[in-house]
Amino acid sequence: MSQAGGETEFVVEAATIQEMLTRLGDAHPALRPLLAKSVSVVVDGQLYRGAWQKPLREGAEIYLLPPMQGG
Amino acid sequence: MRFEAPATVEAAIKLLGGEPGLAKVLAGGSDLIVQMKSGRIEPALVVDIKRIAGMTAINAEAGGFRIGAGVPCFALESHKELKAAWPGVVEAARLIGSTQVQGRATIVGNLCNGSPAADSVPALVAASATVRIVGAKGSREVAVLDIPTGPGKTALAKDDIVESVFLPARPSRSGDAYLRFIPRTEMDIAVVSAGVFLTLDAGGTITAARVALGAVAPTVLLVEAAAKAIIGSKLDAKALDALAAAASAACKPIDDKRGTVEYRTKVAGVLARRAAETAYARAKGAK
Amino acid sequence: MAHDGKPVAAGRKFDSVGTRPLRPDGIDKVTGRARYGADMNMPGQLIGKVLRSPHAHALIKSIDTSAAEKLPGVRAVITARDLPDLTGGDQGQMDTLVNTMARERTLYDGHAVAAVAASSASIAQAALKLIEVVYEVLPHVTDVDEAMKPDAPLVNGGVITNGVTPKPTKKSNVLIRHEFGHGNIAKGFADADIVVERSFKTEATHQGYIEPHACVANLGADGTGDMWVCTQGHYNVRAVCAAMLGLEQSKLRITASEIGGGFGGKTMLFIEPLAFALSRKANRPVKMVMSREEVFRATGPTASSSMWMKVGAKKDGRVTAAHAVIKFQGGPFGGSLVDMGAMACFACYDLPNVKTEGYDVFCNRPRAAAYRAPSAPIVTFATESVMQEIADKLGLDPVDMRLKNAAKEGTKSSYGPTYGPIGLKATLEAVKETPHWKTPVAPGKHRGRGVACGFWFNFGGNTSVSMAINADGTVALAYGNPDIGGSRASMSLMAAEELGIPYEKVRCIVADTASLGYNDTTDGSRVTFAAGLSTINAARNAIKVMCARAAKTWGISEDAVTWEKGHAKPAGANAGKFEPLSMAQIAATAQNTGGPIAGHFETFADSAGVSFGTHIADVEVDEETGKVTVLRYTVLQDAGKAIHPSYVEGQYQGGAAQGIGWALNEEYIYGKDGRLQNAGFLDYRIPVASDLPMIETVILEIPNPGHPYGVRGVGETPIVPPLGAIANAIAAATGVRMGDIPMSPPKLLKALEGRAR
């Protein structure tokens, strides 16, 4: 993520996906347009294109991936 | 555009000759209508010849067969005698497009469209077929080989109508075959093709041969060197190799979306060899 | 929320699900009564047609439409001037606007330049010829490698590449660089006993749906309008048209016609905004139908690619490192979906060290659209080729080698996340049990067998379903996804299952945008999963209402009523003794118990669950012509739960057939002039019936915990493995490893000759 100065891993305190994205944006304002634009969020192996109220467990594995589409 | 469907050849010739703009003959329409719809041609007049008596008949003549210009390719298959005598020609006609297209397309149309890749033309040339042309000045019989003059071009005058194609009596101990290469099993235009006709003596030695190639030059090629390569042989491996080499040597193809010069040249030899093997087997009496 | 949290009942016995009833729309479709895009006419309609650029890249100096406007019968002519920029700086919307109608420059052969609406098709056609466009032709580029060269013509003005550090200062055709992976590949390669490194190129293909795009638009001066359109996503048609034309979504009602195939190609819009714009200008309905040539030149084919891949392994076949550099062009705006390719590339395998880099590159070609598991077939061709080459060099069985590396539950995927329960190993193990695998390749010259695996993400998404219980106890079910391959049957089956009634009692319709809440497009293998999940939950909600009505009728408490096989029953002896009430009985008295009965459900369905498959292909190669014949083909795939097995098999077979076509003959051919050479089904060669064998199928059912019945999407994965499976079979037959797709006869013959030397 070049917008975050090359950093690729972040640790954030958050209870939901929504909160996680907000906190991430607060910590790295340069990421905000990217986060707002639609990212796919993978929580513990499960892909979430929406459902941002999804509660996160302590130590959850989260990946932010580009927006995805199918045929 | 005007559409006419005259009942006589004379009326058709008059219509074609009298039209100042572009006038086209409609037989099967499988080339003509595609060209019209794509905007490549905009005829002022289309003359449907299928209502002319005799145009849709296959008749025995002088030991051979005269096929009307309006006979769809599909109908050739059900003519048992024709199929037995000239299986290569019938197979070629049955390779043009789909079953649906063969329900309309005619071998005369295939010839008059002037495509170097026309499927029926190498088979007709190998079979020494002729066409009867009727024009304002009367009718004449011309070798199929002499009709195409370049891609999309023919030796026909504006008010000429090809009335029929004639397949001569097939000599005994002779056979024909046609093969084409396409990437799929059906529905493609020939990338390269070969028609072979040959005659044997009682011992199985080839006494006469005609080898015609399609899609490797601006018009169909009759390759005498390829015929010479097998005349006098029993189509042994050496003769087949010589045939393939002569066929490849005669090619003057182009690179296009369907194939390369290199590919067409190589495969022309392969197909000539395979077609010759089939024709040889047929000449020996194989079904 | 995914579903109500109830786990999939292991070994649950289904009554309706898993049976093979006739599809509800079947009779209409075998009698010619079903109405597709071009089958609708509106009163007083005009015919719209589009003028398209003959140049791959050109400045539009001027457009003179005056002669066309004067032609009797012409009612409207539009150019980009009629589609003002309302995007507010949104780049995605801008790209769609520019793609819909060229503005100051044309960006590919076939790019729309102007459109007319006239009283007949022939007048509209004649009017197009009267429009005078003055072009200044610009240099163009259509090949991805050429486009990345420093001196390449800049497409669409070029761009400063994103995702590269330090940020470049000079514009190029590279929009963005993506990177995925984990571990340390340098260390992994150092640990390897064998390393295989190869380059690949693949040409663009087209979805090749048989029905060309078609729509009829009616838009009044007050901004109220309707459209009939063949699309995979009518809600998206509404959103895009409303934004582009400055309209309110509520004023546009979009009705999806029957759809004659899409495969991703009908997720994008092309003629629809033009039809609305023409209709508004002419104040008449406007019908537009694309020609097949337009479909090829000006809709959304796939990306074309250039790839490099390096994989290292130990002698026992365990992969130690994998690295790929993937370059996709997807037209003049980016959006080649190379990121999905980079993510899917090694997703089948459990790799300690992996890195994929993706470059999204501009070219003067049509803007790429999704095509069935977009990008995955391309990258999987490379991966499965290299994996097989390693197996061959090590003398390992192809299935065992893949099993040794196969991703499983707990594997950290090559794109990051850790997998839950997945079915790749199951498909590989099942391969060994197939009649196909147990039988050697039928004897013959130059024959060989290939195997390949494939992965796809699968998606869910926004979904609304509404179920009404009719007065006679039958069910009207409305969902919002065009039925592209039998989904009415699947929805009806799931509704019947949950309600406990016969399948025939459910009538399923695809609702228009004004009649049902929002639904995402029919894509990403999402419908049976997401609309199915919503149907089941809508049924559960209807059941709740019906139980409450029964409770009212009996004068007992609601929780004392249970639902069983289409009937409300007292939950136990304590609840009281009442004869069960059928749906018909409950519905008949509904007006006395509280009014009409319905159940609905709206959700953003996540938890779709990734999908895996393995294919086996036997081929024969004519070594004198380079022609490949597919002799035998088997598809194995995890469906989670097959709702209607016939249509699951159909997805497997159809996807495999498309993949075989891609592998062997399908390609976009551009001339030096940048024009598409084969814009028709004659020379864009999709497989015909005589090209294919029967396609055997094996449905595995490893339930998806994210769906009440365990469903996984099945539609896309089947197109992923064929390119690799066929390439591997060709290699087995001939010893030649093909790096170029399609593996068409001229290319294969050349490779065979190279081998001889």
Added chain:
Amino acid sequence: MSHVHVTTTINGDPTEFLCEADETLLDALRDRLNLTGTKEGCGSGDCGACSVTIDGRLVCSCLTLAAEAQGRSIGTIEGMAKGDKLHPLQQKFLDHAALQCGVCTPGFLVAADALLKHNPDPTETEIRYWLAGNLCRCTGYDKIVKAVTEAAADLRRA
């Protein structure tokens, strides 16, 4: 613009229409007679979606001028079922799920019907080659071939 007057028979019904001289039979069927079961997939004879019969012979209606229909007998998908009874081919297509999107289906049915009239007992290879001019992008042809094979068997027993 001068129009051509055509008198013809369609699915047994006497029919008259006016068409442009260069109009295809496909366009006349769809746009003038509202017989939209016949589909246009390519307009060039490459996909078979527009298959009809003319005097019993299978053709592409996109490669036929409407004016040529004068005095002929045209058969389309709309004429295939007899009353409320589906033709065995139609029934087998449903039974075997031999259609997904269904847009190629009318063309396949008309073409398969012509096949079984020509050859009541075709082999798998004969079915595949006869139907090679009908493109289907959804099914991979497997279920279509099975449906035609079974319909042929039913018709032979009938």
